[in-house]
Amino acid sequence: MTLATNALHLEDTPLLRALRDSIAMLARAHHHRDPFTCHHQERVGRLAASIGALMGLRPLRLKILHLAAIVHDIGKLGVPAEIIGKPGKLSDAEYSLVQTHCDIGHDILMQLRAPFPIAEIVHQHHERIDGSGYPRGLRGIAILEEARILAVADTYDAMSSYRPYRAPLSEDFVLGELHKMAGHLLDPGAVDACVRHVLSGTTAHPATAALVDAPVNQVS
Secondary structure, rough: OOHHHHHHHHOOOOOHHHHHHHHHHHHHHHHHHHHHHHHHHHHHHHHHHHHHOOOOOOHHHHHHHHHHOOOOOOOOOOOHHHHOOOOOOOHHHHHHHHHHHHHHHHHHHOOOOOOOHHHHHOOOOOOOOOOOOOOOOOOOOOOOOOHHHHHHHHHHHHOOOOOOEEOOHHHHHHHHHHHHHEEEEHHHHHHHHHHHHHHOOOOOOOHHHHOOOOOOOOOO
């Protein structure tokens, strides 16, 4: 599935604005329950949009990617809070519960009935190029490009930011790990764009400024 090029005329229509506002309301509701995850989603949204811009995604695709990114963990609303915030290692049973957040998020976002694959991007963000990901074990180009970009942004932020079970890892270490994952776990083009963006020292790619200016936990 890809974003249809003939849908570009919807870029600034009431339909897209209504979708953006619906996503913002979901993000706001999630923020009240789990601000830690929501701040992670905001950072991932900025990074994913910047990666997409460097990879040449058209404006509408960047907007849809950003919307998916800022709610990519919305399915964690269905996972017990004590598991999400657990400071120690998860048991196998607990990890299995965490993995359900992709299916739950997909189910939540499908209720928006959006004419864009936001729910599918979220569903696929833990799939991996070699088929080792979840929930469906998709591989290669069977994974949406937007989901492959989101996977890189999510992985970078997960390693470089504070987690309940460890301190942030250094930038050099994180970028080195991304390089190791490129080609078999993560999309190599998205990894290259991520590294270029991080090393540029900018917060967001200029082409994405309009996407990330407003806090996502507030309805515009």
